[in-house]
Structure formats: structure tokens, C-alpha cells
Amino acid sequence: MLSHLLKLMWNKRRANVLIFVEILLAFVVLFGVYTFTIYNYDRYRSPLGFSYEHSLGVRVDLDDQLDSAAVVEAHRRIRTELLELPDVAAVTWIGPVNPFGGGTWRTSNDEYGFLITTLMMFADEHFAETAELDFREGGWYTEADQHAKYPPIVVNGAFKDEYFPQAETLVDTLLPINGLHRVVGVVDAFKYQSNFAENQPLTFFSHADQDRGGEPFEMLIVRTHPGRTAAVQEPLYRRLVDLTKNTDVVIWSMAEDRIKANRPVVIPLIIMLVISGFLLINIALGLFGVLFTQISHRRAEIGLRKALGATPGEVTAQFVGEVLVVTAAGLLLGTFFAVQLPLLELLPIPAKYFYLGIMASVLTILLIVTACAFLPSRQAAGLHPAHVLHEE
């Protein structure tokens, strides 16, 4: 039966060229949308590695005239005072890069024969407790670590997996990143740009690093008790204005910042999915129309096939099969073009996402085509041979 179908559809190729092109174009669009969606979904599923749900970001403006000792003292005093607020659970000072803020710092070093490129974040010794980090090994740096011979750093799991996959532990390893630093801990996961960000190698530098020639920390993360994030904002603002003698205090919700940070991916994704949905509806309606027309033109053939011994099931299978043959041809050509992307490494997306995109597109199109072909084919199977043969 398959060879018969292939022969028949080859002989009818001119009549089916539009369906073929429609399937091919649908595949190309779906392949793009699915690959983009699966790739981003996978990123979304990978954990951020820190808590943000009950946290506020705070920016203050410290007096420019303070020396480094005065800054340390101001940091200590402000943090202590904020912790006295009833709804505040934890407070940490961070450098100029804040989670979901949109900024990135990066540094590279090839001093020891291989290139290390890492994102950078700066935070004080209370960051792990405030952001509720999970550690793969070691822990967060302490006040004492900051006065040791080599300044402490903490790296994320992606850093270790990328550059030291064979190492049993990185703790106490000296790494040449902006000078020699001692690794004190490896956090399980940490990506701060958005849920859709790539989990890239990242290094946390302590207060001491930032103080060396950099600006003092002027951002805080304040973790509140669950459900108190909104209530704490006003007392927090008043306390900070009192402490800094400056009304230039900005407070924002990290949960809302996360949503904003995700938008550059979410909005195009929704637009693409809606367009694909319309495209699929269009294909379905087009196929319905084409098949109903084909069947009305082939009533005598259907009658003949039934007279020659085709059962209703075989007539249904014949018409569904014909559409599937054209569909398979379109999908094969589409797949041929699609696999060039991972094979030639034309885009910086891992190959598995392209293959998943191909599979999902093929399955979706086959499912829709089969469903759309089934109803007209069943109708064809129900034709009465005596009537349709007589019509000729």
C-alpha cells in the first residue's frame, strides 16, 4: 500500500505542490519557535540560586567625603539599624551589579596558560545569608577572610564546571582573577540577570576588593519576613533618610524587577507562540478545504476503489496516507535544512535544542495533519459506490 501511495502522490506532485510548500514553511516557522521556546524554557527551569521573593533592592547615596574606614563604619551602622526594623530578616551590602538590574561586569585572565572569563559580583560577608544561597562546597567569606593574605572569592557551579570539571574541590585553590584570590566556597547555582539568562561562570568578590580603588557599596538587599515586603518599605525609607541624612533613597521590589528582567524574552516568546498558533489554525483550515475539494473531485475514484474491494477503513487510510506522504516530504526537506544549524554551528545554541525543536515541529505537524485529514477521509469512506459511480 505504501508503494502505491508513494507512486500515486509522485504522479500527483504538481497538484500537491502547494500543500508541500505550506507544510515546509509551517515546519520552518515552528522549528524556529520551538527551538527558541525549548531553549528558553530550559534556561527558565535552571535555578536562579538565590531568594528574591521577599527581598527589596535599596540604593542610598553615601557622603562622598567619607574615607574607607568611615564607609565601613557607615555600612555597619546602617545594617545594624535596619535589622532592628521588625519586618526585616536580613541585610547585605552589594556592589554596583545587582540582581535583575541589567548590568554585568566581566573579567578575563589567561595569566596561567588558560583563559578564565567570569562575570563579577561584589557583596559583603552577609550576602549568602540574605540571598539564602546553597553551597556545593565550602562557604561564604567571613570578615576574617578579608584580612587574609589572599582576598577571598566565591565562585558558582558553572565556573567550576566550565574551568575545573575534574577538580575534586576548589576550596583553598588560588586563582589568578584580577590578582591572586583564594576560593572559599562554590555556590550551587547563581545567575542574576533573569530567569532566561545563561548560567555563566561567576565570581563573587568581597568588600575588600571593591574598596581597593572602587566606589563604596551603595546598594543593599533587604530580605523581609514573608508577606511584609510592601509594609516595610515606608519605615525602611524613613530610617535610611535619617541615617544617611539624604532623601536620595530608592527602594524597589526584587520580585517585580525579576518580571521586568524576563520581559525581553517573554514578550517575543508570546508573540511568536500566538503567530504560530494562528499559522497552525490556518494550516488546519487550509488542509480541510483542500481535502474536501479533492474528495469532491474524486468521488468516482472512491466509488471505484470500494467496488474493487476497499473497505471503509482502507479508503480512510488511503486519504490520510496521501496527506501524510506529502507532509512527510515537506518535513524531510525542512529537517534537512534545519539540521544544518547544529551541524554547522551557525548559532550559539547547543545542538540538542535544535534536535528537540525538529522533533516537536514534526510531531505537531503530523498530529495536526492527521487530525485534519481524518474527518474528510472518513466522509470519503462513507460514500456509496453505486451512487458515486452512477454520477459519472
Place this chain on the structure above:
Amino acid sequence: MIQLSNISKSYRTDTIETLALQHLNLTVPAGEFLSIMGPSGCGKSTLLNIMGLIDEPSEGQVVLAGQEVTHYNGRRMARFRNEQLGFIFQSFHLINDLSVVDNVELPLLYRKVGSKERKRRSLDALEHVGLSNRAYHFPNQLSGGQKQRVAIARAIVGRPNILLADEPTGNLDSHMGDEIMQILLRLNQDLGTTIVMVTHDERMARKTHRLVRLSDGERVS
């Protein structure tokens, strides 16, 4: 081979009931070449369709090749048609998108015969009707007579016991009609195939073993 007992067929619409066949009895022994004649609308094609199991009688009993087939379900009737019956139509009913040999092998396709065997038997059938040199042509490249010979090859490729021909020469000139008639006569004589032919052509009917005449759905001779 064919036994029709008390066959009636009526078509109903909301307001009218048309009687196509009325209490018709007919027996066709194995190996007979029977022709059926009658004016248009007398029920000839309806009778042939009932014999061919592509239409059902409103009343009566159909026995074909010793089997009472009147109450067969659709699937069983399809199988019976495929194995026991061959059809030849006035308007050939060839599929234009298939080559001659592919048209001929259609009945074997529904019998699940392998592709090599299908092709071999189809070429044999075409040889039998003198058209093996046109096996890979398409129907629109053939004359009317050649098309009907392809249809005959298709009808006999499954070696059916009964051949039902509905005005097989109706669309052909007399010369081609004679050729087709010769092929049918040869099939009947050489293979012993039982043939029932509906025709308007008295000259063709006289070449068959027996002639049955219908009028207004009733047998008149």
C-alpha cells in the same frame, strides 16, 4: 453461480417512492454469458449493482458463488467483491494519475498481494487483453477502446468467478465495441468466467448465451 430471489429495490424521498426493481428472480449458472437489456431507467444497472454487492436490495435474497451474501456487513462484502467479482463500467473509471499497470493492479492491492506479484499478474492481464505494450502509459494517452481493455484487465487480474459489465461498449464505436466483445467472449470461453452484461446494443446481446429483458423494474423475458 448467481441466484437472485424475489429482489425488489425502491428509492424513497420525502414524498415519492420509486420502484426500481419488483420481485425479480434470476439465476445465472456458472460459465454463462448473460446479457440484460431494457429501456433507460428500467433497473438494469440497479440489478447489476445488487449482483455486484455495491447496492443492497430492499427485499429479497442474493446468493453468489453458493454464499448467501444479502446480510454481509460492509467489510465482508468488500472482501467478497474483491475476491469473487470483477467490474467493467461504461465510462471505464480509470485513475488518471496512475499508469496502466498500476490501474490494473488495484484489486490485488486490497488483497494484500506483494508488489512484485501484483506487477507480474497485472502484466499477464494486460497481455491477455493485448495491451502489454501500453503498460506504462497513462489513461489520458489511450483511446477509448484501449481504456476499456485496461478496465477489463483490471476486472480479471484477481481471477474473479463473476464479471459484471455495465454497458462496456456504450462509449465506443462499433469497431472498438466488437473488439471488446471478442475479449469478453474469449474470457468466458477460455476461463469459464460467468459474465453478466448490461447493454443497449441488441447486436452485442445476441452474441451472449442468454438475454434477459427488463421493463419498469420487472423481468419481461
